Amino acid sequence: MQKEMAYSFPDEVLKHVFSFIQSDKDRNAVSLVCKSWYEIERWCRRKVFIGNCYAVSPRMVIRRFPEVRSIELKGKPHFADFNLVPDGWGGYVLQWIAEMAGAYPWLGEIRLKRMVVTDESLELIAKSFKNFKVLVLFSCEGFSTDGLAAIAASCKNLRELDLRESEVDDLSGHWLAQFPETCTSLVSLNISCLGSDEVSFSALERLVDRCPNLRSLQLNRAVTLDKIANILRRAPQLVDFGTGNYAAELQPDVFSNLAGAFSSCKELKSLSGFWDVVPAYLPALYSICPRLTSLNLSYATIQSPDLIKLVSHCPRLQRLLFLIQVLDYVEDSGLEELASSCKDLQELRVFPSDPFGVEPNVSLTEQGLVAVSLGCPKLQSVLYFCRRMSNAALVTIAQNCPNLTRFRLCIIEPKTPDYLTLDPLDAGFGAIVEHCKDLRRLSLSGLLTDHVFEYIGTYGKKLEMLSVAFAGDSDLGLHHVLSGCESLRKLEIRDCPFGDKALLANAAKLETMRSLWMSSCAVSFGACKLLGQKMPKLNVEVIDETEPPDSRPESYPVDKLYIYKSVAGPRFDMPPFVWSMDEAVKILH
Amino acid sequence: MELQLGLALPPPPLIPIETFDLNSYGNYETREALGSNALSWPLLKLGPADNDINNIHHHNSSSSSSSSSSGGGAGCKKRSFDEAPFFDEKRNVPKTLHLLLWTNQPNDEDDDPSNVLHENSSSAIFKNDGEGLVGWPPVKTWRKKVHHQIPNGGAENNRLPKVENGIGGRASKSTYVKVKMEGVPIARKIDLSVHHSFEGLTNTLMRMFGISDGNPKIFKLTYQDREGDWLLAEDVPWRTFIRSLKCLKLIRSRG
Numbered sequence: 001m002q003k004e005m006a007y008s009f010p011d012e013v014l015k016h017v018f019s020f021i022q023s024d025k026d027r028n029a030v031s032l033v034c035k036s037w038y039e040i041e042r043w044c045r046r047k048v049f050i051g052n053c054y055a056v057s058p059r060m061v062i063r064r065f066p067e068v069r070s071i072e073l074k075g076k077p078h079f080a081d082f083n084l085v086p087d088g089w090g091g092y093v094l095q096w097i098a099e100m101a102g103a104y105p106w107l108g109e110i111r112l113k114r115m116v117v118t119d120e121s122l123e124l125i126a127k128s129f130k131n132f133k134v135l136v137l138f139s140c141e142g143f144s145t146d147g148l149a150a151i152a153a154s155c156k157n158l159r160e161l162d163l164r165e166s167e168v169d170d171l172s173g174h175w176l177a178q179f180p181e182t183c184t185s186l187v188s189l190n191i192s193c194l195g196s197d198e199v200s201f202s203a204l205e206r207l208v209d210r211c212p213n214l215r216s217l218q219l220n221r222a223v224t225l226d227k228i229a230n231i232l233r234r235a236p237q238l239v240d241f242g243t244g245n246y247a248a249e250l251q252p253d254v255f256s257n258l259a260g261a262f263s264s265c266k267e268l269k270s271l272s273g274f275w276d277v278v279p280a281y282l283p284a285l286y287s288i289c290p291r292l293t294s295l296n297l298s299y300a301t302i303q304s305p306d307l308i309k310l311v312s313h314c315p316r317l318q319r320l321l322f323l324i325q326v327l328d329y330v331e332d333s334g335l336e337e338l339a340s341s342c343k344d345l346q347e348l349r350v351f352p353s354d355p356f357g358v359e360p361n362v363s364l365t366e367q368g369l370v371a372v373s374l375g376c377p378k379l380q381s382v383l384y385f386c387r388r389m390s391n392a393a394l395v396t397i398a399q400n401c402p403n404l405t406r407f408r409l410c411i412i413e414p415k416t417p418d419y420l421t422l423d424p425l426d427a428g429f430g431a432i433v434e435h436c437k438d439l440r441r442l443s444l445s446g447l448l449t450d451h452v453f454e455y456i457g458t459y460g461k462k463l464e465m466l467s468v469a470f471a472g473d474s475d476l477g478l479h480h481v482l483s484g485c486e487s488l489r490k491l492e493i494r495d496c497p498f499g500d501k502a503l504l505a506n507a508a509k510l511e512t513m514r515s516l517w518m519s520s521c522a523v524s525f526g527a528c529k530l531l532g533q534k535m536p537k538l539n540v541e542v543i544d545e546t547e548p549p550d551s552r553p554e555s556y557p558v559d560k561l562y563i564y565k566s567v568a569g570p571r572f573d574m575p576p577f578v579w580s581m582d583e584a585v586k587i588l589h
Numbered sequence: 590m591e592l593q594l595g596l597a598l599p600p601p602p603l604i605p606i607e608t609f610d611l612n613s614y615g616n617y618e619t620r621e622a623l624g625s626n627a628l629s630w631p632l633l634k635l636g637p638a639d640n641d642i643n644n645i646h647h648h649n650s651s652s653s654s655s656s657s658s659s660g661g662g663a664g665c666k667k668r669s670f671d672e673a674p675f676f677d678e679k680r681n682v683p684k685t686l687h688l689l690l691w692t693n694q695p696n697d698e699d700d701d702p703s704n705v706l707h708e709n710s711s712s713a714i715f716k717n718d719g720e721g722l723v724g725w726p727p728v729k730t731w732r733k734k735v736h737h738q739i740p741n742g743g744a745e746n747n748r749l750p751k752v753e754n755g756i757g758g759r760a761s762k763s764t765y766v767k768v769k770m771e772g773v774p775i776a777r778k779i780d781l782s783v784h785h786s787f788e789g790l791t792n793t794l795m796r797m798f799g800i801s802d803g804n805p806k807i808f809k810l811t812y813q814d815r816e817g818d819w820l821l822a823e824d825v826p827w828r829t830f831i832r833s834l835k836c837l838k839l840i841r842s843r844g
Contacts, residue, residue, distance in 0.1 A: 082724030165731060193731070298732070351732065385726065412726045443727075469725070494724070 014040050024049050043067060050074070051489075051514050053091060053115065054539065057568040058099035069108050070134070071100070075115035077517050077562060078467075079492055081139065084519055084560070086545055088575040091115045094124070101128035109134035116140070122147030126154035133185075134160040144169030145194075152178035162190040164218070170195045177203035181210070188216040192242050192273065195220070201227060208234045218242030221275045226254055229261035236264045240294075243273035250280045263287035272296035272321075279306035289313035293344075296321040298351050308334035317342040321349040324364055324385075335368030339375025347381040348372060352412065364412075366393040373400040381406040388419040389446055394428025398435040407432055408443035414470035414495070417447040424448055430455030433463070440487075443467040453477035457484020465490040478502035482509045492517040499557075500527035511537050515564035519543075523561055526554035531563065532581025539566045540581035541574070549579055770798050770808070770839040779837070786827060794839060809842045 018041055021027055031041045047070040048061060061068070075091025093115045100107055107129045117140045125132060132155045137143075145168065151161065152175055177200055179186075186207065191199060199220055208214060214235050223231075223244030232238070248254060258281065262268070268288050277300040292314045298321040300307060311320065311334065320338065338345070352364060364386040370393050373379060379401045389411050398404075418425055425446040433439060433456050440462055444452065448471035456463065457480035464487050472478070479502035481491065491513065499522035503510075510516055510531075525542065528549075532540040542549050543560035570582040769776045777797055784790045791810060794800075800808065810822040812834040819838070822830055 079724065081729050082727045083730065084724045165729070167731075351728065352726070385728075410726050414722070414725065467727075469727075 011036075011040050015044050018044055022047070046070060047109075048072070052564050052566075053093075053096065054568065054571050055514070055564060055566045058096045060568065062099060062103040066103070067106075068100075068104050069106055070111075071096075071107065071109070072111040072113075073115060074113045077492065077515060078114075078490070079494065079517055079519070080114055084494065086543065086575075086577060089543070089578065090571065090573055090575070092573060093117050094121045097121045097124045097128070105129065106131055108132055111136040111138070112140055113138040114140065116142040117147070118142050119144055119147035119150070123150040126150040131157065133157055136160065136162040137164075137166045138162070139165045141167040145171045145173070145175040149175035149178045152176065152183075153180070156180070156183060157185045158183065159185050160188040161186070162188060163193050164190050166193050168194055173200045174203065176200050176207060179203070179207055183207075184210050185213065186211040187213050188240075189214065190216070190218040190242070191220050192218040193220065195222070199223070205230060205234065211235075212237070214238065216240035218272060219244040221245050221273075224248065225258070225278075225281065229254075229257045232261035232265055237267060238265055239267050240270040241265070241268060241272075242296075243271070243275075245276055246274045246281060246300075247276040247278045248281065250278070255281065255284055259284040259287065266291075268292075270294035270296075270319075272299075274300040276301065277307070282306050282310050285310065286313055290315065292317060294319040298323050298349065301353060308337045312337050312341040315341060316344055318344050319347040320345060321351070323351050323353050324368075336371045339371040343376060344378060345372065345376040346378050348376075348379065349381075349383040350385060351383075352385040364388075366390060369393070370396055373397040377401065378403065380404060383408045383410075385410045385412060387412050388416065389425060389428070390418045390420045391423060391425055391428035391431075392418075392420065394425065395431040398428075398431040402435050403438065404432070404436040405438050406441040407436065407439060408441065408467070409445055410443065411445040414445070415447045416445075424452070426451040426455065430459070433459040438462055441465040444471055445469060449473050450477040450480070453480040454484075457481050460485050462487050464488065466492070468493045468496055470495045472496045472498060475499050475502040479505060482506035488512075489514045491515075493519070493521060495520040497522055500524050503527060504530065507531060507535055510563055511535065511565050513565065515562065517560075517562050519560040521561070522557045524555050525549045525552065525558050528558055528561060528581045529554070533583050536582075537565055537567070539564055539570055542579045542581060543577060544579070545577045766834065767836040768794060768797070768839070769837070771841055773798065781831060787822060787830075794837075798839065807841060808839045811838050811840055812836065813838070 014037065018027075018030060021030060024047075027041060027045060031038045042064050043066065045065045046068060048065055048068050049072045050056060050061070051074050053073045053075050061071075073093065073096065075093070076085050076089060079085060080089070091114060093112055097110075101124055105128070108131050110125065110132075111134070115137075117137055122143055125135070127150075135151060135155075135158070140163075143166075148161075148163075148168070149172075151158070158179075189207075199222060201223065204219075204223075208217065208231055215238060217231070217235065217238055217240070219228075219231070219242055221244055225243070225246055225248040228243055232241070262285055265288060269291055271285070271288075271292060271294070274297055277297075283306075289310065290313070293316055295311070295314060295317060296319075297307065300323055311317065320342070322334070322338075324334075335350070338348075350364075350368065366386060366389045369382070369384050369386070373396065377400065380403055382401075382404065383406075386409075389409065417423060418428070426449055429442075429444060429448070429452050433442070437459075439460060442456070442460065442463060442465070444467065450473045453472060453476075456466065460466075460481075463485050466481065466485070466488065468491075475498055477496070478493075478498040481488070482502060483506055488509075493516075496518075498518065503523060504527055528540055528542050531538065541562045542558045543562065544558060546559070549556075549558055570580040574580060766779060766781055767776050768779050779790075779793065779797065781790075784793065787810070794810070811819050812822050812830065813819050813836050814833040815835055822837075
């Protein structure tokens with residue numbers, strides 16, 4: 001019996017249909033349908049996201065997707081943010097740029113996170129891509145203002161230059177002046193990470209002047225308050241603005257100038273910056289507060305009623321980052337005020353003002369978060385530092401906010417129990433995972449036993465990222481997570497008594513995840529070797545800065561372990577303190 | 590049809606996730622009569638945790654709690670295994686690669702790496718030369734820089750801190766010190782930078798702790814210096830006091 005495919009579309013039709021499919025997940029699904037769809041899809045994929053730059057090699061990406069215009073790469077593990085990944089670990093972008101320079105002449109967008117970007121890489125970008133539009137360096141390092149000068153000078157149609165949270169070597173403030181007079185295309189510029197001398201203000205003013213489409217501008221701390229009005233008057237179309245230093249002696253003319261400049265920005269919805277904020281200048285913002293949806297006050301190191309008053313003027317606030325500084329015995333966090341004013345709040349991040357200092361007399365308590373959970377039912381994303389918590393509070397929060405997708409709680413002192421009952425906080429976090437059915441990201445803290453992991457394994461079916469520290473009793477805890485969390489992609493663990501058993505029993509699970517980080521746990525060198533030998537699709541890397549892991553008995557626990565799936569095999573740029581457990585690679589080097 | 594699908598991974602629901610082999614583990618499935626996902630833990634019950642699981646930890650020093658977790662490890666594990674409800678029996682568990690059969694045997698004590706962890710844990714935690722935990726609390730490095738530049742006299746809302754060249758380079762140390770009063774359980778904090786004499790300091794302290802002006806001689810101000818010695822404040826000049834003090838204590842003077 002002959003089956004005829006009565007309906008085979010010409011490739012062009014399929015290509016056109018696929019062009020409407022933007023999400024990576026959907027594109028991946030499309031590519032699985034049949035061989036011809038795979039072929040068509042790969043030729044028309046324009047955007048590639050690579051969550052771990054070592055999971056695949058540049059050559060493999062280029063071979064499969066020949067016509068890419070936009071690439072996003074992530075390098076170091078998340079715990080690098082907290083100094084747990086030694087310098088020199090890796091995450092170099094140069095080889096990627098070099099290979100793409102030849103293969104993707106039309107590459108227009110590069111977004112990097114936690115990668116090492118050298119001036120050489122930036123110069124190569126500037127030289128190689130004639131249509132370069134977007135450069136985002138999120139939490140990157142390794143480059144200087146020389147590299148930025150190369151980008152500014154060569155990229156004629158640059159739309160976005162975003163250096164948020166990156167570490168930049170300050171060599172000269174004149175790189176901004178390298179933007180040619182013909183460059184009028186800037187839409188977004190974020191230089192908030194730069195230090196004192198790395199920006200020429202007059203060049204900045206001229207740049208802002210000639211870019212009518214500038215929508216997002218984040219200044220750095222060196223820009224003083226009196227200059228803000230100048231900038232705003234040149235760019236009243238701004239939607240997202242980050243001030244520099246927000247401190248000055250109170251002068252009526254400066255104040256009114258500033259207030260006037262802000263009020264002329266009719267589209268302004270998002271504010272950040274506010275270094276060294278002087279409360280007397282906050283009322284200058286009142287005219288735009290009713291429109292504000294996002295407010296980042298996490299650099300504002302003065303807690304005051306004025307700051308709280310500011311928030312109460314912002315009924316449409318959806319996103320708030322806040323620095324809490326408890327000065328005296330009375331806890332005046334302002335979160336109660338927030339809960340009553342900002343009913344649309346979706347994201348809240350509360351940072352401690354003195355996380356490493358002497359423990360204050362009055363702790364940051366759970367009360368603020370409970371108040372917000374009661375008053376803000378749309379809450380989806382929480383990052384909250386505090387010094388005490390209770391199961392009762394967590395249960396209340398869970399019941400009030402079933403829509404939580406991200407919940408990160410950091411109780412500052414490790415292994416702190418429920419302050420009311422002295423119990424572990426298992427039940428509280430259990431309530432979170434049980435009630436918040438869409439929870440994708442969770443960070444745990446406080447005193448926790450294996451039970452909390454059982455709850456997580458049972459209820460955390462949509463959980464994609466889990467961060468664990470100083471928790472659990474035994475391998476059973478890890479086993480619950482690895483065997484129960486079906487959607488788990490990233491797991492990062494530090495200082496927990498998890499050993500070999502759970503890891504080896506769930507070895508295959510690791511192939512379905514992006515990565516696993518374990519530091520200061522109890523995984524033996526022998527187990528790492530076994531994993532490396534038996535699991536060819538995984539890269540198993542042991543990090544030890546003191547001595548080679550094989551100089552000790554095999555049962556000895558490794559210091560740090562990073563396991564990730566990869567089709568590229570072991571990497572070639574490992575520093576001396578990283579050992580690959582792959583059989584093909586010499587362990588001693 | 591084998592496709593080179595290096596970058597496209599099968600979405601979990603379509604292809605069974607390979608989990609470990611439950612066969613060796615089947616003895617424990619019938620222990621709890623559970624056909625659904627209902628846990629036997631009363632999740633919303635508050636109060637003391639289940640007493641049959643030996644998990645009451647005390648908030649002590651980290652070394653003692655880590656010793657309790659690995660020392661009691663074998664015993665705890667056995668019991669929690671018995672008590673814990675297990676997986677849905679109907680769940681699809683295909684054959685898979687497991688490098689270690691998950692059994693209920695207590696750890697082989699001979700080469701139990703968690704014992705080694707116990708030896709290491711205290712040193713591991715204070716790796717940072719006693720300065721505290723590395724990377725804890727999890728605050729990004731650049732935020733730490735922001736926190737350490739809290740300006741002097743920040744407590745006073747009406748006061749405008751002097752701006753030096755408009756560049757936020759006032760990396761001053763915090764000028765707050767702890768003050769305890771004898772008989773009062775809760776300590777307070779006081780900003781030393783706003784005081785310039787013992788008189789002013791004493792007045793503030795009196796106000797803070799609600800001591801009436803009537804009997805100023807009842808309390809003596811003592812301080813602990815950098816070497817850990819407790820001294821009477823009135824015995825030293827103000828400048829010496831300010832430079833060397835770490836914390837304050839008000840004690841009742843006797844006689």
